[in-house]
Amino acid sequence: MADVALKNITKRFKTVTALKNVSFDIKDGEFFVLLGPTGAGKTTTLRVIAGLEKPDGGSVLFDGQPVDHLTPSDRDVAFVFEQYSLYPSMSVYDNLAFPLRSPLRNLSKDEIDRRVRETARKLRIEHLIERTTAHLSGGEMQRVSLGRALVREPRLFLMDEPLSNLDAKLREALRVELKHLQKAQGSTTLFVTHDQIEALTMGDRIAVLNKGSIVQIGTPEDIYDRPATTFVAQLVGTPRINLHEATREDDTLHVVDSTIHLPMPGKEALPSSFLLGVRPEDVQIHSEGDFPGEIVLTEPLGVETILHIKAGEKTMLSLVPGMTTLRIGDQVRFNIIRQRLHYFRLDGTRISV
Helix, strand or coil: CCCEEEEEEEEEECCEEEEEEEEEEECCCCEEEEECCCCCCHHHHHHHHHCCCCCCEEEEEECCEECCCCCHHHHCEEEECCCCCCCCCCEHHHHHHHHHCCCCCCCCHHHHHHHHHHHHHHCCCHHHCCCEHHHCCHHHHHHHHHHHHHCCCCCEEEEECCCCCCCHHHHHHHHHHHHHHHHHHCCCEEEEECCHHHHHHHCCEEEEEECCEEEEEECHHHHHHCCCEHHHHHHCCCCCCEEEEEEEECCEEEECCCCCEEECCCCCCCCCEEEEEECHHHEEECCCCCEEEEEEEEEECCCEEEEEEEECCEEEEEEEECCCCCCCCCEEEEEECHHHCEEECCCCEECCC
């Protein structure tokens, strides 16, 4: 496996700059997630690391050594795509064995067989090994696709949204299996996704990419609890963060056009006008709560319920456990956990208070 570093990578496609001075490092054995919306530059980043795209500026390093001059095959990386990229007329066995049969690898038949069967066992597809991939389900095909990468034992795994085409239950199951396999093997992995749940549950660290630039790098806890910008705050978290303009007057914070007024946090860092962020789980219904509101919508999800509470002209989302007897039109009172408030400048950057 390998340490990987990107140093000031810039990539342009004619008049479009896909990556702008992108820098980050991936530690040996780390599961590193690149999170961002469609068009952020995630796949381009993977292709630059793999050597499939040549950057216009910057350098890619493996174990501290530049690899910009190396071909994709010489970089020894395994690429797992969103599409399965399997040979439909071949058996699962032959699909797994295919990358090992290259003359460049010079592996014996017994070694190939050992690797194929061991990989099939890890992915729980031993019973499918003689079946052609054309007769597999989506989840089975994705397991085989992952197996083709695992069987190679490369220096680095690059995974481009490999779970996005699967249904929710299967995606959850494979998410757990993939993370377990990565930890068991200690493989260095860069996983690309637009799904914040995948990022938070799988990543040792997360880099948030937006419009070709890195916005924030940190642990899942850093990204969720201390978002660097409103973009990150809104990208991560379900349901979405409550984000409203607020003003500072004397010792009180006022959420504009609402009934919400809070004491100052005790610091002098806040400007007169700013954005206040409140996670829905920090808006808590209480019979003696500080703030009045009206339920205008409920979203029961079984294990929890999302409440939309109108407070003045603004609506706050609240996340409560289980099902609730509250209905549209009910008058409620609620509290806000003040220790977990987020403050942002009007340009979207975080204010530390």
